[in-house]
Amino acid sequence: MIFEIAHIQIKTGSHAAFEAAVTRAVPLFRSAQGCESMRLERSIEHADGYRLVVGWTTLEDHTVHFRGSEAFQSWRALVGEFFAAPPQVEHMNTVVVGF
Template identity: 70%
Template sequence: MIYEIAELTIKPGTHAAFEAAVREAVPLFQRAKGCVSMRIERTIERPETYRLVVGWETLEHHTVDFRGSEDFTAWRGLVGGYFAEPPKVEHTETVVDGF
């Protein structure tokens, strides 16, 4: 499994609206080919910073299938207006699963 981890910095004072938009977008991820999980986390030390963590079966499910889909366009339409800067996206894979 591959994890997409996107650091999202939003405009101050838009927390509630941004989180509502993310909730609205959940079905976009649920129906995406190869998507097995999705969550958003808010950084305690930097309240305008969130991390979107999405589990994908393969890297291509994210980079090709989802990013090339209408649902990706819909996702960006829902949340993109809240971004204070472009998202920083990385992909990870588990190399040690401690417990």
């Protein structure tokens, strides 16, 4: 499994609406090919900072299948208005599991 980590900065004062929009988007990820998990984390130090962490079976499940889907367009329609800047996305492999 690979993890997509999207670093998201939202517009100040839109936390509740953004989090509600992400909640509405959960079914889009749940039904996406190869999507194994999805969670949203909010920064404690930087109140407008979030990390969307999505587990995908393969990189292509995210970069090809999801990004090329209507579900991705729906995702962006739900949350795009809250972005203060374009999300910064990276893909990670787990290399050490400590415990």
